[in-house]
Amino acid sequence: MNAATTTVSVWGRLSMLWQRELWEHRSLWIAPLVASGLLLVILAAGALRLVNVQLGPLQLGGSVQVTTPDAQVHIDGVHVQVTTPEASVRVEPGRVVVESEDDDAADVVVNMPGILVTDDVQGSSAAHAVPQSLVLMIVTGLLLSVALFPVTGFLLESLYADRRDRSALFWRSLPVSDTATVMAKFSLVAVVLLATWLLAVPVSVLVIGLIKVSGVGAVIQLNWTAGKWLVGQLALLGFVCVGLLWYAPLAAWLMLVSAWAKRAPFAWALTPPLVLITLESILFHSKHVLGLLGSRFMPPQPLQALQSPQLWLGLLLTAAMLWGAIALRRTADAD
């Protein structure tokens, strides 16, 4: 047998496995794109005065030098709280500028309450000042939350849909190991969420631009340099990466149920935890399971999470559940 064989690299095979999932589950990439588009369209409509989201012309001016921490600054009715000494606060038409020689000032302002609402300036108009870093967080968080819906659906369907529509035998007739199938599907979630983070980078820049143009609010400019902007984005990336590790057991659980369920994987995903919680409360009058699950759903603080044993135990559990999903996939008879 000397038939020509073509060898495709491991990377080529993996990207085709991902591609295959994106063909089937198009909402994985459509949902974040649609959400981004809607967000930008609404803001652009505001900028073009097509919808009434603008809050009136802002004619402000003046500046003040702060020398004490926790200063309350009022300029033309704009109220700014500055928690660092040695800063200058300047209010210009459309924006509030806080400048400081102290590098830490950036952190101070990043941690400020998200939206500063000024008092009335002219008539009933008000100005909103939003820190740039908060825009990054809100935009990234929004797109990630939108992506989580199709991702959850995908995980529940991942090892179930092709058994239901009886195409599993077709997929398994090709030289793709069950391990490769399961791991490709599992890793696709990370790819989708990281791509969503990447999508949020230009979208947040556009959002900031549109907020400025629309006059909806002033964006605080705090010595923002490309470097600091990059640091902000990378911090979000770190948050996403730790989040992927932290929530991995939940994803693996959905895949395990997907590999196991004969029907209604969604119901099967919810039933065991609910039964455990109920049994525990009836038998022991305690809520340990609920507490454990609840703490798993809470977003992790990246640095704390990396040092917590819960994260690493969760990853062990993830490995065990994925192993189970592969074993179920291997022995599952399609009929």
Next chain:
Amino acid sequence: MTALIQARGLSKLYGIKPALQDCSFAVQPGRIVGLIGRNGAGKTTLLKALLGLTPFAGELSVLGMNPATQRDALMRDVAFIADTAVLPHWLRARQALDYCAAMHPRFERAVAERFLAGTQVPINAKVATLSKGMVTQLHLALVLAIRAPLLVLDEPTLGLDLLSRRAFYDTLLNDYMDGERTILVTTHQVEEIEHVLTDLLFIEQGRIVLDAPVDVLGERFVQLQVAAQHLQAARALQPFHERVVFGSTVMLFDGVPQALLAPLGDTGRPSVADLFVAQIQPQAAATASAA
């Protein structure tokens, strides 16, 4: 020559129901083997065991590999179409080609495209929009384009009309078979592939009841249309099957020389379908001869 497939004492239980019982057989390279049996006889289970898709007991070697433990390596040298496997409704023909090209080292895209060009399947069509026959054609195009040493076809032409079935078997014989490849095929349309097969494997209730090359069938099996006055003489030679067709009795003999039978009536070579019916109905034959 070492056998391409070697099975010894192959067994499989579904619960307490035996799906395969002590099956032993060998398939040599370059053969076209018809695996023939009724629904539920164990055909699909046997194929699944060969492909490592279901656990089994006994010894099994396919292309020198153990399907139970080396499925991943085995699938690189096998092309496989299962009667129960359907293509997913969301898949486009072009995507199916893209996927197979990336995933199967022996997939030749040009072959699949050529086969598809001879059908009504549009390259951009989703499976959901194709007729049942066109989906089968797409699936066959994918499988025929895999130049693997072993091709396993489980009811490959299900849902195809006569013309498309012919076209498929012609392609199979002309393009696919090169004397080195081996094909294992199951079908209900035995008559249509009779001339294609080189070997027969009959399976009934999980057991192999006949394992013979087609070219010895004529020497081994004789069909006799018995003249009425020789009925007793013919029965004395122990036919393994007897039936009445249009008032005359037709018997099948295994290993009885044609010279002995010729004086008793018209002898001939039984068709595969006749042999199959006779092999799986021994009780019926016994009842008939007792009556």
